[in-house]
Amino acid sequence: MDPRPSKYVSLRTRLAIYFTLLCVLISALITGILYYNFKLELRGELKNRLVSITSIAALQQDGDTILKITSEDDENYKKINEQNLKIREADSDLVFVYTMAKNEQGIYFVVDAHYPDDEGVSPFGEPYLEPGPTLVENFDTLNGTIIEPDFYTDEYGTFLSAYAPIYAAAGEKIGVLGVDIAANKVVAKERRFLTISLGIFAASLPIIVLLGFLLGGIMVAPILKLTKTTERITAGDLNAKVAIETDDEIGRLANAFNTMTIQLQELVNTLEQRVEERTTELALANQETEKRSSELQAITEISQTIALVQNIDDLLPLITGLISERFGFYHIGIFLLDEARENAVLQAANSKGGQRMLARKHKLRLGRTSLVGFASQTGRARVALDVSADISYFDNPDLPDTHSEVALPLKIGERVTGILDVQSTETAAFKEDELGILTTLANQVAVAIQNARLYRETQTALSEAHRKLGRKLALTSQAFTGFTYTPDGEIEPVPAIPADDVNNNASNQTIILDAASGASTPTLHVPVKLRDQIIGFLNIQSNDPNRNWSEDEIALVETISERAAFALENARLFESVARRADQEETVARITSNISASKDFNRILQTTIQELSHSLNADRAYIQLGIADRATDEKKIPGSS
Numbered sequence: 001m002d003p004r005p006s007k008y009v010s011l012r013t014r015l016a017i018y019f020t021l022l023c024v025l026i027s028a029l030i031t032g033i034l035y036y037n038f039k040l041e042l043r044g045e046l047k048n049r050l051v052s053i054t055s056i057a058a059l060q061q062d063g064d065t066i067l068k069i070t071s072e073d074d075e076n077y078k079k080i081n082e083q084n085l086k087i088r089e090a091d092s093d094l095v096f097v098y099t100m101a102k103n104e105q106g107i108y109f110v111v112d113a114h115y116p117d118d119e120g121v122s123p124f125g126e127p128y129l130e131p132g133p134t135l136v137e138n139f140d141t142l143n144g145t146i147i148e149p150d151f152y153t154d155e156y157g158t159f160l161s162a163y164a165p166i167y168a169a170a171g172e173k174i175g176v177l178g179v180d181i182a183a184n185k186v187v188a189k190e191r192r193f194l195t196i197s198l199g200i201f202a203a204s205l206p207i208i209v210l211l212g213f214l215l216g217g218i219m220v221a222p223i224l225k226l227t228k229t230t231e232r233i234t235a236g237d238l239n240a241k242v243a244i245e246t247d248d249e250i251g252r253l254a255n256a257f258n259t260m261t262i263q264l265q266e267l268v269n270t271l272e273q274r275v276e277e278r279t280t281e282l283a284l285a286n287q288e289t290e291k292r293s294s295e296l297q298a299i300t301e302i303s304q305t306i307a308l309v310q311n312i313d314d315l316l317p318l319i320t321g322l323i324s325e326r327f328g329f330y331h332i333g334i335f336l337l338d339e340a341r342e343n344a345v346l347q348a349a350n351s352k353g354g355q356r357m358l359a360r361k362h363k364l365r366l367g368r369t370s371l372v373g374f375a376s377q378t379g380r381a382r383v384a385l386d387v388s389a390d391i392s393y394f395d396n397p398d399l400p401d402t403h404s405e406v407a408l409p410l411k412i413g414e415r416v417t418g419i420l421d422v423q424s425t426e427t428a429a430f431k432e433d434e435l436g437i438l439t440t441l442a443n444q445v446a447v448a449i450q451n452a453r454l455y456r457e458t459q460t461a462l463s464e465a466h467r468k469l470g471r472k473l474a475l476t477s478q479a480f481t482g483f484t485y486t487p488d489g490e491i492e493p494v495p496a497i498p499a500d501d502v503n504n505n506a507s508n509q510t511i512i513l514d515a516a517s518g519a520s521t522p523t524l525h526v527p528v529k530l531r532d533q534i535i536g537f538l539n540i541q542s543n544d545p546n547r548n549w550s551e552d553e554i555a556l557v558e559t560i561s562e563r564a565a566f567a568l569e570n571a572r573l574f575e576s577v578a579r580r581a582d583q584e585e586t587v588a589r590i591t592s593n594i595s596a597s598k599d600f601n602r603i604l605q606t607t608i609q610e611l612s613h614s615l616n617a618d619r620a621y622i623q624l625g626i627a628d629r630a631t632d633e634k635k636i637p638g639s640s
Contacts, residue, residue, distance in 0.1 A: 011223065015216035016209070023208040031197045038193050042186045043160075047147055050162045054179040055145045057087045057097065058164030063174045066099055066110055066166060072124045077111055084113030087179075095159060096180040099166060100128060102139060107131050110175060120156060135163055135176070142176060151183045158183045222250040226257060233261060299437065302326060303444045312452035316348030319445055323422070324350045329429075331399055333357075333421040334410075334445070335364070335372055342366060344376045344419055353398030372419045375407035379416045381439065382407045385428040404429045408438055410446035420445055508534065510558060512549060522547040526557050530565040538564070586614050 060083060068076045084097040098112040107128040114121040122128075131139075134148050147162040159180045166175045225242055232240040241261065242254040267274075302322045309315045320332040331351040335344035345363040349355060364370045367377035371390075374382045383406045384390035396402070402423040410418040420442045424430070430438070511525035521541045528536040538561045590610040604622055612620040 012213070012216045012220040015219055016212035019212035019215055020209050023212070024205070027201050027204060027208070031201050035190075035194050035197055039190050042189055043151075043183075046160060046181065046183060046186050047162075050160055050179065050181045051145050051147055053087075053091060053094065053181070054147075054162040054164045054177065057084075057179060058145065058166060058177045060087065061099065061166045061177055063166050063168035063172075066101075067168060067174055069110060069124065077124060080111045081113050084111060085115070088113055091181070093182045093185065094179065095156070095182050096178070098122065098178045099175050100178060101175040107135070107139060132161060135161075135178070138163070139176060142173075151187075158187055222254070226254065229257070233264075299441050299444065302441065303448075306445070306448040309448075310452055310455040312449065312456055315448060315452045317350075319448070320348045320350040320354075323441065327422075329422050329424050330401065331421075331423040333423075334418060334449075335376070335421060336418040336449075337366075337376060337416065338363075344372050347418075351399065353396070353400075356398050357396075371405055371407040372421055375409045375419050376416055379409050379411060379414070381409065381435065383430055383435065385430065399423060401425045403427045406430050406435065406438065408442035410442055410449065412446055412450050417446060417449065508532070510554060512554075514548075521545070522549070524549055524554065524557055526561045528561050528565050528568075530569055535565060535568065590614065 109122040145164040513523040526538040
């Protein structure tokens with residue numbers, strides 16, 4: 001046991017303090033409740049008494065006489081004053097009895113019962129400057145006795161007020177009777193009761209403190225035994241027992257402590273085995289974590305790999321192979337919905353059975369009895385942990401080893417574009433974690449397929465654009481250098497204008513041909529000029545024989561003519577550059593092929609072949625002049 005003094009208060013002292021505080025709080029609460037109830041009872045009695053007095057006094061009021069009062073000297077005033085004085089004198093606690101009426105200026109006093117030497121009396125007609133809120137709110141609608149909710153105190157003391165309506169003989173309410181009763185006696189009783197209660201409370205405090213310490217000692221004694229036994233066990237004595245034999249909570253605690261000591265002994269004896277088991281569990285958990293990490297890494301690698309493939313025909317088989325390889329599932333299939341969105345058509349599969357299905361163009365109807373059809377129709381994943389017990393499973397003879405299957409929708413936004421079908425030879429192969437991984441993978445696959453489709457569409461569009469451009473360039477190289485637009489909406493080429501016709505037309509201006517000039521059809525004859533050189537004509541004819549061309553129309557045609565001239569020149573330059581590039585490429589290729597050989601005959605043969613191919617010649621040959629070696633002075637190196 002530690003001999004050093006503790007800086008903490010002992011348990012016995014703390015229990016005594018807690019018990020004392022609890023008793024003090026309980027006593028204070030009881031005193032407060034008693035005082036509150038006593039106060040309510042006293043005030044309730046006073047209120048009941050005042051209501052009874054006010055109700056009876058209201059019945060004694062002569063409303064018709066009160067209506068006749070015109071001043072304090074009026075006999076009617078004196079009559080009502082004497083009557084109300086008798087009411088006030090009937091109870092020694094009554095202080096004021098007064099009648100009130102109301103006009104446009106507000107509430108005013110009619111008769112405030114008083115003796116000649118009374119103070120604080122309101123004369124006839126004096127406005128009631130500070131009436132209580134209860135009176136103000138209920139004056140007009142008052143039809144019974146009401147009372148203020150609480151006492152009020154002023155310079156004359158503490159009072160409680162009540163009000164009752166005053167009626168005339170005809171039943172008309174003509175005013176209100178007010179009665180004030182002194183509450184000083186009630187307040188004095190309340191204070192006396194509170195003083196006595198606090199005295200009793202203060203006198204009981206020493207007894208409470210003493211009882212707190214005695215009870216604290218009794219309660220701490222068995223706990224001290226438990227503490228000593230705990231110290232022995234801490235020192236290594238696992239055979240120590242607590243000698244407490246009672247049926248209360250302390251006894252049950254001691255029995256539980258002894259039982260815990262026995263279990264502790266057993267725990268120490270089997271600690272090595274438990275450590276080994278825990279180590280095994282941790283190893284399994286680490287394996288599971290590594291598996292999840294490996295799956296996530298596999299998803300990352302698959303996503304990176306398929307992102308590099310832009311051809312959808314190469315992409316889909318690559319996806320099925322990668323998923324099967326990384327996750328170990330024996331069949332992976334990718335279905336895409338047809339244009340009518342009626343069938344899911346198998347586009348790629350990794351297994352041998354899947355290859356046979358591809359060969360026969362396997363497809364499944366949307367919404368029919370199959371996991372793929374269900375997922376395609378609803379856009380939700382469908383899992384069969386045991387295909388033999390799942391009614392939605394499609395029994396495929398090409399995949400006889402399937403025991404569990406999951407169909408995951410491939411969606412772009414909310415639109416289903418296909419299904420990723422994963423099948424395993426194991427029952428219940430798809431747990432919640434695996435489904436989450438595969439769902440993430442399906443989302444990646446959907447994006448990759450969408451990107452490949454967009455790439456294919458882009459390439460197709462580019463190819464079509466190049467084809468159309470090549471066709472336009474080819475047309476410019478034909479014998480037709482112009483086009484005409486027919487009334488039927490057709491565009492047809494027209495023969496080239498002879499150069500002499502162009503040169504003979506000396507006019508560089510727009511010519512308007514109409515009936516006055518002998519033309520059968522109104523025509524605009526606009527020269528197409530490039531740098532002041534006429535390269536063609538733009539003729540526009542109207543079917544209306546009375547057509548007159550406006551200045552805006554002529555200006556529009558001339559502007560289009562200028563733009564057409566520049567566009568034609570750009571096309572010609574592009575064609576020239578393209579031909580030049582082809583020539584340069586041909587020369588470079590022929591030169592490269594010739595330079596690749598060191599043999600003389602091979603060089604000649606290569607030269608002939610390349611020229612014949614490039615010029616599209618039916619026959620080509622090279623003739624070299626060879627002189628007699630003995631007589632000819634000119635030698636051709638390497639010739640024979």
